[in-house]
Amino acid sequence: MRSAILGFALGVAWLQNQAALPQQYVLALQVATALAFLVFSRRIARPALKVVMLGAGGVLIGFAWAALFASHYLAQELPKEWEGRDLTVVGTVDSLPYYAEQGVRFNFAVERIIAPAEAAPSLPPRLALSWYAAAGTDGRPAAITLQPGERWQLTVRLRRPHGNANPYGFDYEVWLLEQNLRATGAVRPDQDLALKNRRLDEFATSFGNVVQRGRSWLRDRIVAALPDEPYAGVIVALVIGDQRAVSQSDWTVFNRTGVSHLISISGLHVTMIAAMFAGLVFALWRRSFFTLADLPLLLPAQKAAALAGALVALLYVLLAGFGVPAQRTLYMLSVVAAALWFGRLTSVSHVLCAALGVVALLDPWAVLWPGFWLSFGAVAVILFASVGRVRSHAEKSAGPGQWRASARSAIRTQYAVTIGLVPLTLLLFGQISLVSPIANAVAIPIVSFLVTPAALAGSVLPAPLGGWILGFAHLLIEQLAHLLGWLGAFPAAVWTAPIPSWWAFAAALVGLLWLLAPAGWPVRWLGAVGLLPVVLSGPVQPREGEMWVTAFDIGQGTALLVETAHHRLLYDTGPAYAPDSDGASRVILPYLKARGITSLDGVIVSHSDADHAGGALSLFEEIQIGWVSSSLPSDHPVRRKAANHRRCEAGQSWSWDGTAFEMLHPSAASYDSTKWKPNARSCTLKVTLGGKSVLLPGDIEAVQETELVEGGAQQLRATVLVAPHHGSGTSSTPAFLQAVQPQIALFQVGYRNRYRHPKPEIYERYGEMGIRRLRSDDSGAVALHFAGGLEVTEYRCEHARYWYGR
Secondary structure, three states: OHHHHHHHHHHHHHHOOOOOOOOHHHHHHHHHHHHHHHHHHOOOOOHHHHHHHHHHHHHHHHHHHHHHHHHHHHOOOOOHHHOOOEEEEEEEEOOOOEEOOOEEEEEEEEEEEEEOOOOOOOOOOEEEEEEEOOEOOOOOEOOOOOOOOOEEEEEEEEEOOOOOOOOOOOOHHHHHHHOOOOOEEEEOOHHHOOOOOEEEEOOOOOHHHHHHHHHHHHHHHHHHHOOOOOOHHHHHHHHHOOOOOOOHHHHHHHHHHOOHHHOOOOHHHHHHHHHHHHHHHHHHHHOHHHOOOOHHHHOOHHHHHHHHHHHHHHHHHHHOOOOHHHHHHHHHHHHHHHHHHHOOOOOHHHHHHHHHHHHHHHOHHHHHOHHHHHHHHHHHHHHHHHOOOHHHHHHHHOOOOHHHHHHHHHHHHHHHHHHHOHHHHHHHHOEEEOOHHHHHHHHHHHHHHHHHHHHHHHHHOOOOHHHHHHHHHHHHHHHHHHHHHHHHOOOOOEEEOOOOOHHHHHHHHHHHHHHOOOOOOOOHHHHHHHHHHHHHOOOOOOOOOOEEEEEOOOOOOOOEEEEOOOOEEEEOOOOEEEOOEEHHHHHHHHHHHHHOOOEEEEEEEOOOOHHHHOOHHHHHHHOEEEEEEEOOOOOOHHHHHOOOEEEOOOOOEEEEOOEEEEEEEOOHHHHHOOOOOHHHHOOEEEEEEOOEEEEEOOOOOHHHHHHHHHHHHHHHOOOEEEOHHHHOOOOOOHHHHHHHOOOEEEEOOOOOOOOOOOOHHHHHHHHHOOOEEEEHHHHOOEEEEEEOEEEEEEHHHHOOOOOOOO
């Protein structure tokens, strides 16, 4: 049965890598074949062949199940013709609202459509909405207060699910699909509406609303008890699993020290709380709660404890929002509780496989997230590393040195998990925290045995006792954070490496399994040889005579990475999305780290607009920069932060590895004028290799285009043109395009952006001139490889998935 479950999980993972969903008749054929395998496997005597047939049957059923699951969710999608149109709907707040400076984000369960009354579309059952606050009389955004379970009438403007598509980036579209959020949108301002936004009911009773309202009540109590405390968000994360209030700077520290798995309701926390309650119920049940009821005669104490532990685990996992690590632990504890209840003790591997099967069955997209693989991988490594050692540990525990044996066992387990997850961690994140063993040795007991119980108790106990306990938990986290910050500040705290290839990952995995094999396994040290391909690998880069240009799908903004054989240049850093989120932190840095790139020779920030300079500060914090060139004013925060800054001016040029870089604009004299907007001073760069080139004009407009044409049309000739000002109506003049004569034009634009870039007439102008047009909102990231010829790769085509382009 275990082989069938493992096959089922592999089949689910196989489906999630498909470019399109299979036809129904294909699925029916697969299911029939799988059933035949499962039936005939019962008649096979050879164990190896039986395992193969059970595994193959599981793969086919898992593939078909995930395909049917996906088809059902994808069918609940906003019709394309209703994007951008106002709809008035009635429904309930279906999640824990998240409050930010600009407003509030929440999920909304639609019950009915009020307007338009005729020809109303079939809406998805759940929407992801943002409600931006209008400015009050003091100029600050007015407060918007929502509670889970409230019924509202709202006028919304929706769009279909869409996210940035970049190599090694977060896939927002499949995350929305997993959450069954088949449309996103914004609540329209009241002053523009005939039907006003209004609350209809204080609470609509349902199981989900009760759970979410309970989570909101706990969060409100914690925030009220810890006003303006820096780590209140961490306490909230430990109690209800809501991590959104944890700052990005804190996440950086937690990730560098390898303790981010603790800043949530993890499997360790669920097990600990369930075990505590089970032990308490066991002790009290045996004593009939100090009454004369003789409760053990009605129900054995072991069964009562198992039931109590499972119920508490369920409650805690519900508070966590049903994350994968918590799910895995819940299902494992439930299997153990059921085995105790029915008197059928089972092996740990059966428990782990049962949990794996349930997670894949209920959430087929769970296999796409790092938490799934790390969660099950950690347990599997512990099981593997403990083979052949359980008896000796038990024997040692029976003597007076029990605590020493327990300590050795804990150290061995920590060693096994730390070492055993190295290949998987590199494959998922491209980096390993070298201080993680030390940080976890301190953080695990503090967070699991002190902070989490105190946070849970403090969040439910009455004031002022609850506030005192929450203050104690916060003090512990604060002191721990200082220690982690000190550990993470070491330059060697994190080892970064490129995401390994499949064969290097496989070699490292085999090598580490060899190292962690039970005592008696021959020459275990040879397993270290399997790590060499990962340890010795470096960033992949162009060969001599080649140039790579990556135009990121960064939303409404600009960011391109230019690479030669030995140098790298970033042109613009993308937009600022929110105070703690920008194009660098969400797109550029994950890409660079996954490639193993730790430094850039140069960065050009074309001008001060937030969609070009918004990610610069985040970039400077994480990556070593050789020099920065920009047209920014001297008091701009990016310029003040930049090391080795130089002003971009026409006439500047340099050469890297046979590639020529020429700055065409702005002129030195333009800096002395006060009449120009920042767009007019955009650093305009031409990069040439051999007979092919790329022109990066920033946000220059018609006047600057005319100046460039009059200054020398021949120098503008380029194979690839990044559309000036994202294809606005004030740029891309016919004369400029005639001078450039590009074969390809790149439009870096956000999906359904508020500026409506590119303007339809400008986009058509490119088409009428026979220029191939690529839009980042359609193509995702675009990779240009110059090596004699020009090879163009669109990420959404190269990495096609069935949830794209619907």
